Amino acid sequence: MGVIGKLFYYKKKGNLKRLKKWEGELNKCIRCGYCYELCPLFKSQNWESDTPRGKLMLIYGMISGEIEPNQQIVEKLFQCFYCKNCSDNCSAGVPVTDILTDARADLIEAGFDVEGTIVNINEDLCSVCGVCVPVCKYDALSIEKVGKDENKIVVDKIECRGCGLCVAACPSGAISQKEGCEVTLPELHKKVTDLLKENKDMKAIVFCCNWSLFPGMQLSESPTLVKTNYGLIVSMCSGRVAPELVLNAIEEGAWGVMVAGCPPEECDHDGNYKTRRRLVLLRNMLKELNIEPERIKLDWFSTKESAKLTKSIDDFVKKLEKLGPIKKMEESKKIGG
Template identity: 55%
Template structure:
Protein backbone atom coordinates (compact mmCIF):
# COMPACT_ATOMS: atom_id res chain seq x y z
CA UNK A 1 0.00 0.00 0.00
CA UNK A 2 1.34 3.49 -0.77
CA UNK A 3 2.21 5.20 2.49
CA UNK A 4 1.39 8.87 2.96
CA UNK A 5 3.57 10.47 5.55
CA UNK A 6 1.30 13.22 6.77
CA UNK A 7 2.95 13.60 10.17
CA UNK A 8 6.50 13.19 8.97
CA UNK A 9 6.19 15.67 6.14
CA UNK A 10 6.53 18.61 8.45
CA UNK A 11 9.82 17.26 9.79
CA UNK A 12 11.62 17.19 6.42
CA UNK A 13 13.64 20.30 7.22
CA UNK A 14 14.65 18.96 10.64
CA UNK A 15 15.77 15.72 9.02
CA UNK A 16 17.96 17.76 6.67
CA UNK A 17 19.40 19.68 9.61
CA UNK A 18 20.60 16.49 11.36
CA UNK A 19 24.32 16.53 10.59
CA UNK A 20 24.59 12.77 11.23
CA UNK A 21 27.52 13.28 13.61
CA UNK A 22 26.41 10.19 15.52
CA UNK A 23 27.04 11.73 18.96
CA UNK A 24 23.59 10.44 19.95
CA UNK A 25 25.06 6.90 20.01
CA UNK A 26 26.58 7.66 23.38
CA UNK A 27 23.23 8.20 25.01
CA UNK A 28 21.14 5.40 23.56
CA UNK A 29 20.27 2.49 25.80
CA UNK A 30 19.15 0.34 22.86
CA UNK A 31 22.40 0.87 20.95
CA UNK A 32 24.48 0.03 24.01
CA UNK A 33 22.63 -3.28 24.15
CA UNK A 34 22.90 -4.31 20.52
CA UNK A 35 25.91 -2.43 19.09
CA UNK A 36 24.09 -2.28 15.72
CA UNK A 37 24.04 1.16 14.11
CA UNK A 38 20.50 0.66 12.81
CA UNK A 39 19.42 0.79 16.48
CA UNK A 40 20.94 4.23 17.10
CA UNK A 41 18.91 7.44 17.02
CA UNK A 42 20.94 8.52 13.99
CA UNK A 43 20.25 5.19 12.27
CA UNK A 44 16.53 5.61 12.87
CA UNK A 45 16.56 9.16 11.52
CA UNK A 46 18.39 7.90 8.42
CA UNK A 47 15.64 5.30 7.93
CA UNK A 48 12.85 7.81 8.48
CA UNK A 49 14.48 10.23 6.05
CA UNK A 50 14.72 7.42 3.50
CA UNK A 51 11.03 6.54 4.00
CA UNK A 52 9.93 10.12 3.57
CA UNK A 53 11.91 10.53 0.37
CA UNK A 54 10.94 7.22 -1.17
CA UNK A 55 14.40 5.63 -0.89
CA UNK A 56 13.06 2.79 1.28
CA UNK A 57 9.67 1.09 1.29
CA UNK A 58 7.89 1.12 4.65
CA UNK A 59 7.90 -2.26 6.38
CA UNK A 60 7.09 -3.87 9.72
CA UNK A 61 10.84 -4.14 10.29
CA UNK A 62 11.28 -0.39 10.02
CA UNK A 63 8.20 0.12 12.24
CA UNK A 64 9.85 -2.16 14.81
CA UNK A 65 12.95 0.09 14.83
CA UNK A 66 10.82 3.19 15.33
CA UNK A 67 9.03 1.58 18.28
CA UNK A 68 12.38 0.64 19.84
CA UNK A 69 12.74 3.85 21.84
CA UNK A 70 12.29 4.56 25.56
CA UNK A 71 11.89 8.30 25.06
CA UNK A 72 14.58 9.09 27.59
CA UNK A 73 15.19 11.95 25.13
CA UNK A 74 18.89 12.01 25.84
CA UNK A 75 19.48 11.99 22.07
CA UNK A 76 17.28 15.07 21.59
CA UNK A 77 18.66 16.88 24.62
CA UNK A 78 22.26 16.28 23.60
CA UNK A 79 21.86 16.63 19.84
CA UNK A 80 24.65 18.68 18.24
CA UNK A 81 22.12 20.24 15.88
CA UNK A 82 19.24 20.43 18.38
CA UNK A 83 17.05 18.13 16.32
CA UNK A 84 13.84 16.99 18.06
CA UNK A 85 14.75 13.35 17.54
CA UNK A 86 12.02 11.70 19.60
CA UNK A 87 9.27 13.98 18.22
CA UNK A 88 10.28 12.74 14.78
CA UNK A 89 10.03 9.15 16.04
CA UNK A 90 6.50 9.88 17.26
CA UNK A 91 5.49 11.27 13.86
CA UNK A 92 6.96 8.18 12.19
CA UNK A 93 5.05 5.94 14.62
CA UNK A 94 1.80 7.70 13.75
CA UNK A 95 2.37 7.49 10.00
CA UNK A 96 3.43 3.86 10.04
CA UNK A 97 0.51 2.78 12.24
CA UNK A 98 -1.94 4.73 10.08
CA UNK A 99 -0.47 3.05 6.99
CA UNK A 100 -1.19 -0.32 8.55
CA UNK A 101 2.25 -1.39 9.73
CA UNK A 102 2.57 -3.03 13.08
CA UNK A 103 5.27 -3.40 15.70
CA UNK A 104 5.62 -3.44 19.48
CA UNK A 105 9.23 -2.48 20.04
CA UNK A 106 9.71 -1.62 23.72
CA UNK A 107 6.06 -0.75 24.40
CA UNK A 108 4.06 -2.58 27.08
CA UNK A 109 1.49 -5.18 26.00
CA UNK A 110 -1.55 -6.39 27.92
CA UNK A 111 -2.72 -9.98 27.84
CA UNK A 112 -6.45 -9.19 27.80
CA UNK A 113 -7.57 -12.76 28.60
CA UNK A 114 -5.93 -12.68 32.01
CA UNK A 115 -6.53 -9.00 32.87
CA UNK A 116 -8.49 -8.65 36.15
CA UNK A 117 -9.67 -5.15 35.14
CA UNK A 118 -8.35 -3.62 38.38
CA UNK A 119 -7.15 -0.63 36.32
CA UNK A 120 -4.20 0.13 38.59
CA UNK A 121 -2.05 0.38 35.47
CA UNK A 122 -4.12 3.28 34.15
CA UNK A 123 -3.49 5.29 37.28
CA UNK A 124 0.31 4.93 37.09
CA UNK A 125 0.66 5.80 33.40
CA UNK A 126 1.76 9.42 33.10
CA UNK A 127 1.71 9.44 29.29
CA UNK A 128 -1.95 8.32 29.23
CA UNK A 129 -1.13 5.41 26.99
CA UNK A 130 -3.57 3.24 28.96
CA UNK A 131 -7.27 3.94 29.22
CA UNK A 132 -10.53 2.22 30.12
CA UNK A 133 -12.77 1.20 27.24
CA UNK A 134 -16.15 1.33 29.04
CA UNK A 135 -18.05 -0.20 26.16
CA UNK A 136 -15.93 -3.30 25.85
CA UNK A 137 -14.95 -3.28 29.52
CA UNK A 138 -11.24 -3.59 29.00
CA UNK A 139 -8.00 -1.66 29.36
CA UNK A 140 -6.75 -0.43 26.02
CA UNK A 141 -3.29 0.66 25.08
CA UNK A 142 -2.29 3.48 22.74
CA UNK A 143 1.06 2.19 21.59
CA UNK A 144 2.03 5.52 20.05
CA UNK A 145 1.80 7.16 23.47
CA UNK A 146 3.54 4.33 25.34
CA UNK A 147 7.16 5.19 26.08
CA UNK A 148 8.11 1.83 27.55
CA UNK A 149 8.97 3.06 31.07
CA UNK A 150 7.64 -0.21 32.45
CA UNK A 151 5.97 1.28 35.54
CA UNK A 152 2.72 -0.49 34.60
CA UNK A 153 4.65 -3.77 34.16
CA UNK A 154 5.95 -3.49 37.71
CA UNK A 155 2.52 -2.43 39.00
CA UNK A 156 0.21 -5.04 37.47
CA UNK A 157 -0.78 -7.42 40.30
CA UNK A 158 -1.56 -10.17 37.80
CA UNK A 159 1.77 -9.81 36.06
CA UNK A 160 0.13 -9.82 32.65
CA UNK A 161 1.55 -6.58 31.31
CA UNK A 162 4.80 -7.41 29.55
CA UNK A 163 7.52 -5.90 27.43
CA UNK A 164 9.22 -7.86 24.67
CA UNK A 165 12.56 -9.45 25.42
CA UNK A 166 15.67 -8.12 23.73
CA UNK A 167 15.76 -4.69 25.38
CA UNK A 168 17.02 -5.82 28.79
CA UNK A 169 13.94 -4.55 30.63
CA UNK A 170 11.61 -7.56 30.61
CA UNK A 171 11.03 -9.19 34.00
CA UNK A 172 13.00 -12.27 32.96
CA UNK A 173 15.95 -10.29 31.61
CA UNK A 174 16.22 -8.02 34.63
CA UNK A 175 16.17 -11.04 36.95
CA UNK A 176 18.85 -12.77 34.90
CA UNK A 177 21.04 -9.70 35.00
CA UNK A 178 20.74 -9.48 38.78
CA UNK A 179 21.64 -13.16 39.02
CA UNK A 180 24.81 -12.70 36.97
CA UNK A 181 26.28 -9.87 39.06
CA UNK A 182 29.67 -10.63 40.56
CA UNK A 183 30.50 -7.28 42.14
CA UNK A 184 29.66 -6.30 45.70
CA UNK A 185 27.25 -3.49 44.91
CA UNK A 186 24.36 -3.01 42.52
CA UNK A 187 23.06 0.30 41.22
CA UNK A 188 19.72 0.53 39.41
CA UNK A 189 20.01 3.61 37.31
CA UNK A 190 17.63 5.48 35.02
CA UNK A 191 18.85 6.42 31.58
CA UNK A 192 17.48 9.92 32.12
CA UNK A 193 20.65 11.96 31.77
CA UNK A 194 22.45 10.58 34.75
CA UNK A 195 24.21 7.57 33.29
CA UNK A 196 26.66 8.92 30.72
CA UNK A 197 29.15 7.33 28.37
CA UNK A 198 29.10 4.70 25.70
CA UNK A 199 30.88 2.00 27.72
CA UNK A 200 30.84 -0.52 24.93
CA UNK A 201 34.49 -1.48 25.09
CA UNK A 202 35.54 -4.46 27.16
CA UNK A 203 38.61 -4.48 29.32
CA UNK A 204 40.21 -7.34 31.16
CA UNK A 205 43.17 -5.39 32.46
CA UNK A 206 41.37 -2.30 33.75
CA UNK A 207 40.59 -2.39 37.47
CA UNK A 208 37.15 -3.94 38.01
CA UNK A 209 34.44 -1.73 39.45
CA UNK A 210 33.14 -2.34 42.95
CA UNK A 211 29.64 -1.98 41.57
CA UNK A 212 27.49 -3.05 38.64
CA UNK A 213 25.08 -0.63 37.03
CA UNK A 214 21.80 -1.90 35.62
CA UNK A 215 20.15 0.73 33.45
CA UNK A 216 16.41 0.19 33.94
CA UNK A 217 15.04 3.25 32.11
CA UNK A 218 12.78 4.30 35.02
CA UNK A 219 12.98 3.56 38.74
CA UNK A 220 9.26 2.74 38.56
CA UNK A 221 10.36 -0.41 36.75
CA UNK A 222 12.42 -1.69 39.70
CA UNK A 223 10.32 -4.38 41.32
CA UNK A 224 10.88 -5.32 44.99
CA UNK A 225 11.61 -8.88 43.88
CA UNK A 226 14.70 -7.67 42.03
CA UNK A 227 16.06 -5.96 45.14
CA UNK A 228 15.37 -9.02 47.29
CA UNK A 229 16.96 -11.23 44.66
CA UNK A 230 20.11 -9.09 44.86
CA UNK A 231 20.30 -9.41 48.68
CA UNK A 232 19.55 -13.09 48.37
CA UNK A 233 22.61 -13.36 46.10
CA UNK A 234 24.75 -11.87 48.87
CA UNK A 235 25.20 -8.43 47.31
CA UNK A 236 26.36 -5.92 49.96
CA UNK A 237 24.30 -2.95 48.90
CA UNK A 238 21.62 -1.90 46.42
CA UNK A 239 21.27 1.69 45.35
CA UNK A 240 18.46 3.15 43.25
CA UNK A 241 19.57 6.26 41.37
CA UNK A 242 16.67 8.18 39.91
CA UNK A 243 15.30 11.60 39.06
CA UNK A 244 14.29 14.01 41.88
CA UNK A 245 10.64 13.69 43.02
CA UNK A 246 9.02 16.21 40.69
CA UNK A 247 11.24 15.60 37.71
CA UNK A 248 10.48 12.01 36.74
CA UNK A 249 9.05 11.82 33.24
CA UNK A 250 6.77 8.99 34.34
CA UNK A 251 6.15 9.61 38.06
CA UNK A 252 7.72 6.18 38.42
CA UNK A 253 9.89 7.41 41.28
CA UNK A 254 6.83 7.99 43.51
CA UNK A 255 5.87 4.39 42.93
CA UNK A 256 9.42 3.32 43.73
CA UNK A 257 9.56 5.44 46.91
CA UNK A 258 6.51 3.70 48.30
CA UNK A 259 7.99 0.32 47.50
CA UNK A 260 11.30 1.19 49.15
CA UNK A 261 9.60 2.48 52.31
CA UNK A 262 7.77 -0.82 52.56
CA UNK A 263 10.92 -2.84 51.87
CA UNK A 264 12.95 -0.91 54.44
CA UNK A 265 10.49 -2.05 57.10
CA UNK A 266 10.64 -5.59 55.87
CA UNK A 267 14.40 -6.01 55.47
CA UNK A 268 15.34 -6.15 59.21
CA UNK A 269 12.85 -8.99 59.64
CA UNK A 270 14.84 -10.87 57.02
CA UNK A 271 18.07 -10.13 58.89
CA UNK A 272 19.18 -7.48 56.38
CA UNK A 273 20.35 -4.07 57.59
CA UNK A 274 17.96 -1.55 55.94
CA UNK A 275 20.90 0.82 55.32
CA UNK A 276 22.04 -1.59 52.63
CA UNK A 277 19.22 -0.22 50.45
CA UNK A 278 19.59 3.42 49.45
CA UNK A 279 17.72 5.77 47.14
CA UNK A 280 19.40 8.88 45.76
CA UNK A 281 18.19 11.58 43.41
CA UNK A 282 20.04 13.17 40.54
CA UNK A 283 19.12 16.04 38.31
CA UNK A 284 19.88 16.16 34.61
CA UNK A 285 23.60 15.98 33.79
CA UNK A 286 24.68 15.07 37.31
CA UNK A 287 26.84 12.15 36.22
CA UNK A 288 29.72 13.30 38.43
CA UNK A 289 27.45 13.54 41.47
CA UNK A 290 26.17 10.04 40.72
CA UNK A 291 29.70 8.65 40.68
CA UNK A 292 30.52 10.34 43.98
CA UNK A 293 27.26 9.10 45.52
CA UNK A 294 28.05 5.52 44.49
CA UNK A 295 31.55 5.79 45.99
CA UNK A 296 30.07 7.16 49.23
CA UNK A 297 27.50 4.36 49.39
CA UNK A 298 30.25 1.75 48.87
CA UNK A 299 32.33 3.42 51.59
CA UNK A 300 29.43 3.67 54.08
CA UNK A 301 28.32 0.07 53.70
CA UNK A 302 31.92 -1.21 53.82
CA UNK A 303 32.34 0.68 57.14
CA UNK A 304 29.19 -0.95 58.54
CA UNK A 305 30.56 -4.35 57.53
CA UNK A 306 33.91 -3.67 59.15
CA UNK A 307 32.42 -2.48 62.42
CA UNK A 308 30.18 -5.56 62.45
CA UNK A 309 33.39 -7.53 62.22
Protein backbone atom coordinates (compact mmCIF):
# COMPACT_ATOMS: atom_id res chain seq x y z
CA MET A 1 0.00 0.00 0.00
CA GLY A 2 1.58 3.20 -1.13
CA VAL A 3 0.98 5.14 2.03
CA ILE A 4 4.62 5.62 2.89
CA GLY A 5 7.19 6.68 0.41
CA LYS A 6 6.48 9.86 -1.49
CA LEU A 7 5.74 12.07 1.49
CA PHE A 8 8.02 12.26 4.46
CA TYR A 9 7.24 11.51 8.03
CA TYR A 10 8.50 13.32 11.05
CA LYS A 11 8.68 13.15 14.79
CA LYS A 12 5.81 15.30 15.93
CA LYS A 13 6.56 18.62 17.52
CA GLY A 14 4.41 18.68 20.64
CA ASN A 15 2.02 15.79 20.92
CA LEU A 16 -1.03 17.46 19.29
CA LYS A 17 -3.12 15.72 21.91
CA ARG A 18 -6.30 17.73 21.35
CA LEU A 19 -6.21 17.14 17.62
CA LYS A 20 -5.80 13.39 17.81
CA LYS A 21 -9.39 12.92 18.94
CA TRP A 22 -10.58 14.47 15.66
CA GLU A 23 -9.04 11.85 13.37
CA GLY A 24 -12.41 10.16 12.81
CA GLU A 25 -14.08 13.46 11.92
CA LEU A 26 -11.23 14.37 9.58
CA ASN A 27 -11.74 11.07 7.81
CA LYS A 28 -15.40 11.95 7.38
CA CYS A 29 -14.47 15.07 5.40
CA ILE A 30 -14.83 13.83 1.82
CA ARG A 31 -12.83 16.83 0.56
CA CYS A 32 -15.60 17.83 -1.85
CA GLY A 33 -14.46 21.43 -1.45
CA TYR A 34 -17.98 22.88 -1.37
CA CYS A 35 -16.88 24.91 1.65
CA TYR A 36 -14.76 27.13 -0.65
CA GLU A 37 -17.82 28.93 -1.87
CA LEU A 38 -18.69 30.08 1.60
CA CYS A 39 -15.27 31.13 2.85
CA PRO A 40 -14.52 34.87 2.97
CA LEU A 41 -10.86 34.15 3.55
CA PHE A 42 -10.56 32.13 0.34
CA LYS A 43 -12.13 35.00 -1.53
CA SER A 44 -9.50 37.43 -0.29
CA GLN A 45 -6.51 35.05 -0.49
CA ASN A 46 -7.41 32.76 -3.42
CA TRP A 47 -5.13 29.98 -2.20
CA GLU A 48 -6.75 26.61 -1.57
CA SER A 49 -4.67 26.29 1.59
CA ASP A 50 -6.83 29.09 3.04
CA THR A 51 -10.08 27.19 2.55
CA PRO A 52 -11.68 25.13 5.30
CA ARG A 53 -10.87 22.00 3.27
CA GLY A 54 -7.25 23.07 2.97
CA LYS A 55 -6.97 23.68 6.71
CA LEU A 56 -8.45 20.27 7.50
CA MET A 57 -5.97 18.66 5.11
CA LEU A 58 -3.07 20.38 6.87
CA ILE A 59 -4.34 19.28 10.28
CA TYR A 60 -4.77 15.71 9.05
CA GLY A 61 -1.27 15.79 7.61
CA MET A 62 0.10 16.92 10.97
CA ILE A 63 -1.65 14.30 13.08
CA SER A 64 -0.86 11.51 10.66
CA GLY A 65 2.78 12.57 10.74
CA GLU A 66 2.99 13.27 7.03
CA ILE A 67 3.88 16.91 7.44
CA GLU A 68 5.68 18.75 10.15
CA PRO A 69 4.06 21.95 11.38
CA ASN A 70 6.06 24.96 10.33
CA GLN A 71 5.48 28.68 10.54
CA GLN A 72 3.63 28.86 7.20
CA ILE A 73 1.31 25.97 8.00
CA VAL A 74 0.55 27.39 11.43
CA GLU A 75 -0.08 30.85 9.96
CA LYS A 76 -2.73 29.32 7.68
CA LEU A 77 -4.42 27.66 10.66
CA PHE A 78 -4.56 30.91 12.59
CA GLN A 79 -6.27 32.66 9.69
CA CYS A 80 -10.01 32.21 10.19
CA PHE A 81 -12.86 34.55 11.10
CA TYR A 82 -15.01 31.82 12.61
CA CYS A 83 -18.01 32.77 10.50
CA LYS A 84 -18.77 29.02 10.60
CA ASN A 85 -20.32 29.06 7.14
CA CYS A 86 -18.22 25.95 6.49
CA SER A 87 -19.27 23.99 9.57
CA ASP A 88 -22.91 25.03 9.32
CA ASN A 89 -23.15 23.94 5.70
CA CYS A 90 -21.00 20.81 5.65
CA SER A 91 -23.29 17.88 4.92
CA ALA A 92 -20.61 15.53 6.21
CA GLY A 93 -21.14 17.46 9.46
CA VAL A 94 -17.45 18.12 10.08
CA PRO A 95 -17.09 20.66 12.92
CA VAL A 96 -14.39 22.63 11.14
CA THR A 97 -14.01 25.52 13.56
CA ASP A 98 -13.99 23.30 16.68
CA ILE A 99 -11.14 21.32 15.13
CA LEU A 100 -9.37 24.54 14.25
CA THR A 101 -9.63 25.83 17.82
CA ASP A 102 -8.00 22.64 19.10
CA ALA A 103 -5.31 22.97 16.45
CA ARG A 104 -4.55 26.46 17.70
CA ALA A 105 -4.32 25.27 21.29
CA ASP A 106 -2.02 22.38 20.40
CA LEU A 107 0.21 24.54 18.21
CA ILE A 108 0.56 27.26 20.81
CA GLU A 109 1.48 24.54 23.30
CA ALA A 110 4.07 23.28 20.81
CA GLY A 111 5.66 26.73 20.92
CA PHE A 112 4.35 28.41 17.77
CA ASP A 113 3.54 32.08 17.76
CA VAL A 114 1.94 33.59 14.65
CA GLU A 115 -0.27 36.52 13.73
CA GLY A 116 -2.99 34.97 11.60
CA THR A 117 -6.20 36.98 11.85
CA ILE A 118 -5.67 37.46 15.61
CA VAL A 119 -5.65 41.01 16.95
CA ASN A 120 -2.39 42.52 18.06
CA ILE A 121 -1.88 45.08 20.84
CA ASN A 122 0.65 47.87 20.37
CA GLU A 123 1.81 48.33 23.93
CA ASP A 124 3.33 51.73 23.17
CA LEU A 125 -0.09 53.06 22.22
CA CYS A 126 -2.20 51.07 24.67
CA SER A 127 -3.22 52.96 27.81
CA VAL A 128 -4.73 49.80 29.32
CA CYS A 129 -8.03 51.65 29.67
CA GLY A 130 -9.81 48.30 29.38
CA VAL A 131 -12.52 49.48 26.96
CA CYS A 132 -11.75 46.53 24.70
CA VAL A 133 -12.15 43.86 27.36
CA PRO A 134 -15.98 43.81 27.66
CA VAL A 135 -16.32 44.33 23.90
CA CYS A 136 -15.08 40.80 23.24
CA LYS A 137 -17.83 38.24 23.61
CA TYR A 138 -15.28 35.44 23.62
CA ASP A 139 -13.23 36.73 26.56
CA ALA A 140 -10.19 36.82 24.33
CA LEU A 141 -8.94 40.03 25.94
CA SER A 142 -7.98 40.48 29.55
CA ILE A 143 -5.97 42.81 31.76
CA GLU A 144 -2.94 41.15 33.24
CA LYS A 145 -0.65 42.43 35.95
CA VAL A 146 2.93 42.53 34.72
CA GLY A 147 4.66 44.54 37.40
CA LYS A 148 3.96 46.12 40.71
CA ASP A 149 2.01 49.02 39.23
CA GLU A 150 1.86 47.92 35.65
CA ASN A 151 -0.90 46.21 33.72
CA LYS A 152 -1.25 45.17 30.12
CA ILE A 153 -3.90 43.85 27.76
CA VAL A 154 -3.35 40.22 26.85
CA VAL A 155 -4.87 38.47 23.81
CA ASP A 156 -5.91 34.86 24.06
CA LYS A 157 -4.84 33.63 20.63
CA ILE A 158 -6.98 30.52 20.86
CA GLU A 159 -10.19 32.38 21.59
CA CYS A 160 -9.78 35.46 19.35
CA ARG A 161 -12.23 35.21 16.43
CA GLY A 162 -10.67 38.02 14.43
CA CYS A 163 -13.97 39.92 14.23
CA GLY A 164 -12.18 43.23 14.80
CA LEU A 165 -14.75 44.69 17.20
CA CYS A 166 -12.04 45.61 19.68
CA VAL A 167 -10.07 47.30 16.89
CA ALA A 168 -13.06 49.55 16.20
CA ALA A 169 -13.63 50.18 19.92
CA CYS A 170 -10.06 51.05 20.97
CA PRO A 171 -9.84 54.83 21.57
CA SER A 172 -6.04 54.89 21.18
CA GLY A 173 -5.84 52.90 17.97
CA ALA A 174 -3.62 50.41 19.77
CA ILE A 175 -5.30 47.27 18.45
CA SER A 176 -4.70 46.08 14.91
CA GLN A 177 -4.84 43.07 12.63
CA LYS A 178 -2.42 41.87 9.98
CA GLU A 179 -2.85 43.43 6.55
CA GLY A 180 -3.78 41.15 3.65
CA CYS A 181 -7.11 39.68 4.69
CA GLU A 182 -9.15 42.77 3.75
CA VAL A 183 -10.31 43.50 7.29
CA THR A 184 -8.01 46.19 8.63
CA LEU A 185 -9.10 49.80 8.86
CA PRO A 186 -6.75 50.97 6.05
CA GLU A 187 -7.90 48.10 3.82
CA LEU A 188 -11.58 48.83 4.43
CA HIS A 189 -10.91 52.52 3.91
CA LYS A 190 -9.14 51.77 0.63
CA LYS A 191 -12.14 49.78 -0.53
CA VAL A 192 -14.37 52.80 0.15
CA THR A 193 -11.99 55.09 -1.76
CA ASP A 194 -11.66 52.67 -4.68
CA LEU A 195 -15.42 52.19 -5.01
CA LEU A 196 -16.04 55.93 -5.05
CA LYS A 197 -13.21 56.51 -7.53
CA GLU A 198 -14.30 53.68 -9.85
CA ASN A 199 -17.82 54.95 -10.22
CA LYS A 200 -18.58 58.66 -10.07
CA ASP A 201 -22.33 57.91 -9.90
CA MET A 202 -21.87 56.01 -6.65
CA LYS A 203 -24.44 57.29 -4.18
CA ALA A 204 -24.17 54.95 -1.23
CA ILE A 205 -21.56 52.85 0.50
CA VAL A 206 -23.10 49.77 2.11
CA PHE A 207 -21.21 47.89 4.81
CA CYS A 208 -22.56 44.35 5.10
CA CYS A 209 -21.74 42.04 7.92
CA ASN A 210 -20.33 38.74 6.69
CA TRP A 211 -22.82 36.74 8.72
CA SER A 212 -25.99 38.59 7.83
CA LEU A 213 -25.15 38.73 4.15
CA PHE A 214 -23.95 35.13 3.80
CA PRO A 215 -21.40 35.64 1.11
CA GLY A 216 -22.62 34.08 -2.11
CA MET A 217 -19.05 34.04 -3.30
CA GLN A 218 -18.70 35.44 -6.74
CA LEU A 219 -15.34 33.98 -7.66
CA SER A 220 -15.44 34.93 -11.33
CA GLU A 221 -15.41 38.29 -13.03
CA SER A 222 -18.37 39.31 -15.16
CA PRO A 223 -17.94 40.82 -18.63
CA THR A 224 -19.97 43.97 -18.22
CA LEU A 225 -19.75 45.25 -14.72
CA VAL A 226 -23.30 46.15 -13.90
CA LYS A 227 -22.86 49.68 -12.63
CA THR A 228 -24.84 50.05 -9.49
CA ASN A 229 -25.12 53.35 -7.71
CA TYR A 230 -24.07 51.74 -4.48
CA GLY A 231 -20.91 49.94 -3.45
CA LEU A 232 -20.97 46.91 -1.20
CA ILE A 233 -18.22 46.18 1.32
CA VAL A 234 -18.33 43.03 3.44
CA SER A 235 -16.91 43.46 6.94
CA MET A 236 -16.48 40.70 9.49
CA CYS A 237 -19.16 42.19 11.77
CA SER A 238 -21.26 45.34 11.65
CA GLY A 239 -19.53 46.23 14.92
CA ARG A 240 -16.27 46.42 12.95
CA VAL A 241 -17.52 49.46 11.03
CA ALA A 242 -15.62 52.13 12.91
CA PRO A 243 -17.08 55.67 12.94
CA GLU A 244 -14.16 56.97 10.87
CA LEU A 245 -15.06 54.58 8.04
CA VAL A 246 -18.54 56.08 7.84
CA LEU A 247 -17.25 59.64 8.02
CA ASN A 248 -14.48 58.96 5.50
CA ALA A 249 -17.03 57.64 3.02
CA ILE A 250 -19.08 60.82 3.36
CA GLU A 251 -15.99 62.97 3.16
CA GLU A 252 -14.92 61.23 -0.04
CA GLY A 253 -18.20 61.86 -1.82
CA ALA A 254 -20.75 59.23 -0.81
CA TRP A 255 -24.24 60.67 -0.44
CA GLY A 256 -24.94 58.26 2.38
CA VAL A 257 -23.76 55.17 4.24
CA MET A 258 -25.76 52.10 5.15
CA VAL A 259 -24.72 49.41 7.60
CA ALA A 260 -26.32 45.97 7.35
CA GLY A 261 -25.95 43.78 10.42
CA CYS A 262 -27.47 40.71 12.02
CA PRO A 263 -30.79 41.24 13.80
CA PRO A 264 -30.66 41.84 17.59
CA GLU A 265 -30.06 38.54 19.44
CA GLU A 266 -28.56 36.96 16.31
CA CYS A 267 -25.13 38.58 16.22
CA ASP A 268 -22.36 36.17 17.12
CA HIS A 269 -20.37 38.98 18.69
CA ASP A 270 -23.07 41.33 20.03
CA GLY A 271 -21.50 43.81 17.66
CA ASN A 272 -24.85 44.98 16.31
CA TYR A 273 -25.78 46.67 19.61
CA LYS A 274 -22.54 48.61 19.47
CA THR A 275 -23.24 49.57 15.88
CA ARG A 276 -26.70 50.80 16.78
CA ARG A 277 -25.36 53.07 19.54
CA ARG A 278 -22.53 54.24 17.31
CA LEU A 279 -24.78 55.15 14.41
CA VAL A 280 -27.17 57.09 16.66
CA LEU A 281 -24.23 59.22 17.72
CA LEU A 282 -23.09 59.65 14.12
CA ARG A 283 -26.56 60.72 13.01
CA ASN A 284 -26.62 63.30 15.80
CA MET A 285 -23.25 64.52 14.63
CA LEU A 286 -24.57 64.96 11.08
CA LYS A 287 -27.52 66.90 12.45
CA GLU A 288 -25.12 69.26 14.22
CA LEU A 289 -23.48 69.85 10.86
CA ASN A 290 -26.78 70.57 9.13
CA ILE A 291 -26.54 67.32 7.18
CA GLU A 292 -29.65 65.16 6.97
CA PRO A 293 -29.20 62.36 9.57
CA GLU A 294 -31.11 59.88 7.39
CA ARG A 295 -28.04 59.72 5.20
CA ILE A 296 -26.85 57.09 7.65
CA LYS A 297 -29.00 53.98 7.75
CA LEU A 298 -28.86 50.83 9.84
CA ASP A 299 -30.87 47.73 8.99
CA TRP A 300 -30.90 44.10 10.13
CA PHE A 301 -30.79 41.01 7.95
CA SER A 302 -30.76 37.34 8.83
CA THR A 303 -28.68 34.83 6.93
CA LYS A 304 -29.76 34.44 3.31
CA GLU A 305 -32.12 37.46 3.38
CA SER A 306 -30.48 38.81 0.28
CA ALA A 307 -33.79 39.88 -1.30
CA LYS A 308 -34.62 41.97 1.77
CA LEU A 309 -31.13 43.44 1.67
CA THR A 310 -31.46 44.42 -1.99
CA LYS A 311 -34.79 46.12 -1.36
CA SER A 312 -33.48 47.98 1.68
CA ILE A 313 -30.49 49.24 -0.32
CA ASP A 314 -32.76 50.30 -3.20
CA ASP A 315 -35.01 52.24 -0.81
CA PHE A 316 -31.98 53.90 0.73
CA VAL A 317 -30.53 54.92 -2.63
CA LYS A 318 -33.91 56.34 -3.72
CA LYS A 319 -33.99 58.40 -0.55
CA LEU A 320 -30.46 59.66 -1.19
CA GLU A 321 -31.40 60.60 -4.76
CA LYS A 322 -34.23 62.73 -3.36
CA LEU A 323 -31.86 64.36 -0.89
CA GLY A 324 -29.18 64.99 -3.49
CA PRO A 325 -25.49 65.45 -2.76
CA ILE A 326 -24.35 66.73 0.63
CA LYS A 327 -24.19 70.48 0.63
CA LYS A 328 -22.29 71.06 3.81
CA MET A 329 -19.14 69.27 2.76
CA GLU A 330 -16.79 71.75 4.38
CA GLU A 331 -18.13 71.05 7.86
CA SER A 332 -18.21 67.31 7.38
CA LYS A 333 -14.63 67.35 6.16
CA LYS A 334 -13.54 68.85 9.46
CA ILE A 335 -15.09 65.93 11.33
CA GLY A 336 -14.11 63.24 8.88
CA GLY A 337 -10.55 64.42 8.65
